[in-house]
Amino acid sequence: MYSRFYLSVLLMSGLVLVTYLVLTAYDGVMPEWKHYQIEYKELLIKNAKDDATRTRAQSMQSGLRQTYLAGLKREDRCVNCHLGVDNPMMADAKLPFKKHSGNYLANHPVDKFGCTVCHDGQGSATTLESAHGKGHGAHWDRPVLPLEYVQSSCAQCHDFDMLSKNGGAKVAGGETLFNEKGCRGCHKVNGRGGSLGKTLDKVGSEPIAYFSMKHVIGDHTVYNWLKRHFEDPQNIMRNSEMKVSLKGSDSALLTMFAMTLRSDEMPKQYRDMKYTPEVKLNGESLYKRYCIACHEDGTRSLYNEIFNRTIPAIRNPAFLKAADDKTLETIIKEGRKSTQMTSWKTVASGVSDEDVKNIIGYLSEKRPAEKYEPFPIPMSQGEPNNGKNIFETHCSVCHGKDGRGGEDRLGVSLRSPVVQKMVNPEFLAATIRDGRSGTPMPPFGKDAIGLGDKDIADVVAYVRAFPK
Amino acid sequence: MNEVEVNEIERSGLSKFTDNLKSLAATVFGSVFRNGSPNSDKARASAIFNNFFLHIQGTKTHINTLRPSYTLGLGLISFFLLVIVVASGIFLMVYYNPSVENAYQSVKNIIYVVFGGNVTRNIHKWAGEGMIIFVLLHMARVFFTGSYKSGREFNWVVGVILLILVFVLNLTGYLLPWDQLSYWALVIVSNIMQSPRELTDSLGITRFFDVGTFSREFFLAGMVPGKESLNRVYLFHVMVLPLIISVFAGIHFWRIRKDGGMTKPDAFSPTVSDSGYAVPPAKTAGIFPTHKTYGLMELARGKTPSVDKDIENMVFSWPNLLIAELAVLMLTLAAVVVYSYYINAPIREFANPLIPENPAKAPWYFLGLQELLSYSAFMGGAGLPMLTLFGLFLIPYLDREQYNVGTWFTDRKGKLIAFEAFVISTVLLIGILVFAVNFGWLRSWFPEIPQLVITLVNPGSIWVGFIIVWSLFVIRRTGSTRMGAMSLFVMFLVSYVILTYFATEMRGPNWGFFWSMSQWPIH
Numbered sequence: 008m009y010s011r012f013y014l015s016v017l018l019m020s021g022l023v024l025v026t027y028l029v030l031t032a033y034d035g036v037m038p039e040w041k042h043y044q045i046e047y048k049e050l051l052i053k054n055a056k057d058d059a060t061r062t063r064a065q066s067m068q069s070g071l072r073q074t075y076l077a078g079l080k081r082e083d084r085c086v087n088c089h090l091g092v093d094n095p096m097m098a099d100a101k102l103p104f105k106k107h108s109g110n111y112l113a114n115h116p117v118d119k120f121g122c123t124v125c126h127d128g129q130g131s132a133t134t135l136e137s138a139h140g141k142g143h144g145a146h147w148d149r150p151v152l153p154l155e156y157v158q159s160s161c162a163q164c165h166d167f168d169m170l171s172k173n174g175g176a177k178v179a180g181g182e183t184l185f186n187e188k189g190c191r192g193c194h195k196v197n198g199r200g201g202s203l204g205k206t207l208d209k210v211g212s213e214p215i216a217y218f219s220m221k222h223v224i225g226d227h228t229v230y231n232w233l234k235r236h237f238e239d240p241q242n243i244m245r246n247s248e249m250k251v252s253l254k255g256s257d258s259a260l261l262t263m264f265a266m267t268l269r270s271d272e273m274p275k276q277y278r279d280m281k282y283t284p285e286v287k288l289n290g291e292s293l294y295k296r297y298c299i300a301c302h303e304d305g306t307r308s309l310y311n312e313i314f315n316r317t318i319p320a321i322r323n324p325a326f327l328k329a330a331d332d333k334t335l336e337t338i339i340k341e342g343r344k345s346t347q348m349t350s351w352k353t354v355a356s357g358v359s360d361e362d363v364k365n366i367i368g369y370l371s372e373k374r375p376a377e378k379y380e381p382f383p384i385p386m387s388q389g390e391p392n393n394g395k396n397i398f399e400t401h402c403s404v405c406h407g408k409d410g411r412g413g414e415d416r417l418g419v420s421l422r423s424p425v426v427q428k429m430v431n432p433e434f435l436a437a438t439i440r441d442g443r444s445g446t447p448m449p450p451f452g453k454d455a456i457g458l459g460d461k462d463i464a465d466v467v468a469y470v471r472a473f474p475k
Numbered sequence: 476m477n478e479v480e481v482n483e484i485e486r487s488g489l490s491k492f493t494d495n496l497k498s499l500a501a502t503v504f505g506s507v508f509r510n511g512s513p514n515s516d517k518a519r520a521s522a523i524f525n526n527f528f529l530h531i532q533g534t535k536t537h538i539n540t541l542r543p544s545y546t547l548g549l550g551l552i553s554f555f556l557l558v559i560v561v562a563s564g565i566f567l568m569v570y571y572n573p574s575v576e577n578a579y580q581s582v583k584n585i586i587y588v589v590f591g592g593n594v595t596r597n598i599h600k601w602a603g604e605g606m607i608i609f610v611l612l613h614m615a616r617v618f619f620t621g622s623y624k625s626g627r628e629f630n631w632v633v634g635v636i637l638l639i640l641v642f643v644l645n646l647t648g649y650l651l652p653w654d655q656l657s658y659w660a661l662v663i664v665s666n667i668m669q670s671p672r673e674l675t676d677s678l679g680i681t682r683f684f685d686v687g688t689f690s691r692e693f694f695l696a697g698m699v700p701g702k703e704s705l706n707r708v709y710l711f712h713v714m715v716l717p718l719i720i721s722v723f724a725g726i727h728f729w730r731i732r733k734d735g736g737m738t739k740p741d742a743f744s745p746t747v748s749d750s751g752y753a754v755p756p757a758k759t760a761g762i763f764p765t766h767k768t769y770g771l772m773e774l775a776r777g778k779t780p781s782v783d784k785d786i787e788n789m790v791f792s793w794p795n796l797l798i799a800e801l802a803v804l805m806l807t808l809a810a811v812v813v814y815s816y817y818i819n820a821p822i823r824e825f826a827n828p829l830i831p832e833n834p835a836k837a838p839w840y841f842l843g844l845q846e847l848l849s850y851s852a853f854m855g856g857a858g859l860p861m862l863t864l865f866g867l868f869l870i871p872y873l874d875r876e877q878y879n880v881g882t883w884f885t886d887r888k889g890k891l892i893a894f895e896a897f898v899i900s901t902v903l904l905i906g907i908l909v910f911a912v913n914f915g916w917l918r919s920w921f922p923e924i925p926q927l928v929i930t931l932v933n934p935g936s937i938w939v940g941f942i943i944v945w946s947l948f949v950i951r952r953t954g955s956t957r958m959g960a961m962s963l964f965v966m967f968l969v970s971y972v973i974l975t976y977f978a979t980e981m982r983g984p985n986w987g988f989f990w991s992m993s994q995w996p997i998h
Contacts, residue, residue, distance in 0.1 A: 009754070009794055009798045010541070010751060010752045010753060010754060010795060010798055010799065011751055012543070012751045012752055013752065013798045013799045013801075013802040014798060014802070016802040016803075016805070016806055017798065017801055017802040017805050017806075020802070020805040020806040020808070020809035020810075021805050021809070023809040023813060024805060024808050024809040024812055027809070027812045027813050027816050028812065030816060031591055031594045031812070031816060032591065034591075034594075035590040035591045071588060081580070084587070084588075129583075131580065131583050131584065131587055131588075132583070132587050133587040133588060134587070137587075146654075146655075146822065146823045146824050147824065148824055148825075214824065214827065214830060216824075216830045217830070221996070
């Protein structure tokens with residue numbers, strides 16, 4: 008005799024409980040991967056060409072498989088579903104049973120390297136969604152790499168030299184692009200490069216939370232962020248000063264290279280890297296590596312819309328007339344205050360004195376032998392007061408009323424140490440008279456705008472008299 | 476010499492042994508349970524009386540206790556959730572490793588490869604958080620039926636201690652997976668623990684009396700979360716707190732029994748529907764008198780034997796109470812398992828001190844505090860929670876009216892007062908939140924104002940002050956302390972629910988206001 012109410016509650020919830028315990032147990036016995044293993048076994052039996060293979064296929068046991076990566080202290084369980092990775096018969100099978108492409112596995116046996124060493128993803132997971140780790144809901148910082156970026160993993164263990172010849176051409180191409188586009192002009196890698204941009208050493212392994220995904224079209228992943236960013240940086244980060252706009256394939260290559268820059272070093276047992284002594288680079292390569300991003304080929308001065316200032320043409324003969332090697336070295340090593348030209352001293356940029364010298368050698372290749380047409384009157388005769396009037400009429404448009412040049416102006420700063428101290432005043436006068444070809448600086452002499460030699464001398468006197 | 480004794484002598488030793496062997500199952504079972512399946516009232520009574528686990532209950536139970544509409548089974552559900560949590564917790568302990576290096580991966584392994592591990596983890600998580608909800612609901616039931624009165628005052632206090640323990644157990648468990656949620660909750664909670672500093676700083680006595688930093692260090696084993704914190708939190712979670720909660724739960728149950736079971740209305744009369752919940756005793760058995768008698772235990776408690784009262788409304792605990800308890804157990808188990816089968820306990824990325832979650836939020840059950848904390852660290856983190864707990868502890872001592880104990884909301888007036896408090900607190904609290912969100916607070920109007928003023932005058936303290944004043948006003952208006960307590964308690968519940976909801980759903984990055992989570996800026 009029991010209370011009917013409680014008895015029915017007891018029985019009904021008992022029924023529900025048993026049902027869900029059975030469901031839980033079923034999921035325990037038949038997890039997602041086991042269905043793949045059953046399907047794979049059927050596929051094996053179907054594809055068997057002779058009796059021996061068929062028997063072997065029929066004796067296949069299903070069960071949890073994992074590769075323990077001793078060096079990394081983690082497990083890869085991908086092979087629970089990707090069952091045919093090293094089975095040549097599965098070359099044409101569908102995913103996830105398909106054999107691994109190429110002959111990579113010959114040198115990278117699955118039982119030593121597992122899968123995530125190259126492909127990323129969450130190795131310990133046993134469901135598709137969490138193992139691939141894609142999307143915000145997966146809460147995994149290293150989602151599986153799409154095939155187009157997998158080569159970025161090769162560089163963890165191999166040098167680019169070796170990769171360029173042995174199937175890693177794309178990632179090696181990315182490195183070349185990185186060096187030739189002058190990325191190091193702003194970014195440091197391995198302690199070498201400019202300091203305008205962010206240091207890139209760990210960018211390939213940074214968690215997704217570091218990247219603002221608000222304006223990224225497509226997948227919200229780090230590699231997609233990088234790719235879109237290389238195509239149009241300001242579109243991803245509105246106030247970015249980065250100056251680059253790569254086309255599709257190039258941006259993919261550079262993304263691939265960026266993904267190689269990871270914080271964690273592979274343990275020794277996985278690495279096969281030749282640490283060759285660094286190749287001495289010639290001036291041109293160095294120029295490309297450190298300077299080209301801003302100065303381009305250096306023959307024309309450029310107005311940069313992001314910096315809001317003019318970038319001088321440093322390989323322009325007219326410029327080189329003014330700047331001797333000593334001046335160039337000072338500018339390069341000290342940088343230019345209040346401009347984007349940062350210091351390239353060894354302590355600041357990691358670039359050796361010898362490399363700076365090589366760069367200067369490359370810059371000054373086109374320096375004309377003869378300096379400039381001598382100026383007829385001595386500079387000491389210039390009157391600053393008259394110079395002031397002329398300056399305000401003719402020069403301040405580009406150089407600014409105070410001669411500081413800088414933001415939003417075409418002209419360079421006339422208060423820089425170069426103009427004020429290092430350059431011979433006579434050279435300044437000659438520049439005003441003849442202009443500077445390849446830059447917006449026009450000639451102001453009698454034949455052009457019509458300033459007399461005396462007026463020019465006055466302007467020089469005024470400019471040199473700027474308070475320091 | 477009779478026949479039996481002759482048989483004893485004549486039987487060989489070996490045949491005695493085989494006989495014993497044959498009846499082994501029956502004798503072992505009998506020695507453990509002392510009775511077979513009870514089929515008489517005496518046997519039913521002795522089944523309860525002689526069983527260690529059952530004797531915490533009376534041999535007879537009042538019909539009122541068996542009515543689902545009276546207790547709603549809330550206390551039992553809380554207890555069964557505790558049992559479920561302990562059982563699933565032991566399962567998880569087998570696999571979990573409390574070290575910063577392995578904790579996260581061991582939780583992932585529980586999810587991905589341990590048989591039934593994911594569901595068990597979910598059960599542990601949801602049953603644990605369910606305890607918070609059901610202990611609060613149970614507390615509300617006890618309050619509204621006036622069951623903290625007539626000798627049960629201290630048991631109410633034990634109950635409040637159990638509530639605190641449930642909060643702390645949940646919190647310590649939240650920190651164990653060592654993912655982003657754990658780490659940043661640890662940071663927030665340690666900040667809450669450090670919050671008394673705001674007051675000591677304003678008073679300039681931090682140098683001598685730095686209780687905030689002390690409690691933070693006590694909790695974190697240092698000033699920042701690290702491997703020592705994890706170790707300490709784990710120790711609390713699996714050993715210290717479970718021991719303490721077992722002791723207090725034991726005291727809680729023991730006192731219920733000693734206080735004569737559940738409260739019941741003075742004027743109780745069984746209704747027709749009661750036959751659905753209880754089976755009346757067999758009157759024919761004749762071993763129990765129709766009048767209740769009192770033994771030494773009751774006399775020792777100084778009770779006057781009130782003979783010939785209430786006896787008609789008692790039924791045997793076996794099977795009436797046991798089937799009810801079993802039904803609640805099964806219902807709880809089924810609900811937890813079904814919920815856990817579908818809803819996964821969250822786990823984020825591995826803990827990373829360099830990437831703050833924005834907003835970094837405490838576990839949901841502390842978010843009401845975090846909202847108060849955003850107005851004033853001291854008030855939200857220490858002042859108001861202390862005051863609330865103090866108030867909860869004192870309720871049975873400040874309201875000692877013994878009128879209509881065991882009746883929901885006491886009487887018609889009580890219902891009106893409770894409803895009035897519900898409406899007023901809902902409207903006013905939402906009003907205060909809207910005001911604070913729209914217009915800011917003192918700091919936005921007088922940037923130079925001393926922090927001490929804000930500590931004392933902020934939306935949180937004003938609100939709590941209002942609750943107290945309103946309750947005193949109700950006492951004055953109705954002339955009843957019970958009515959004042961009723962307003963106070965209703966407003967406490969409403970505040971907990973509204974503040975928790977507000978801080979969970981409407982506070983986004985940088986603790987800014989958003990209508991819903993879907994409007995948070997994507998990062």
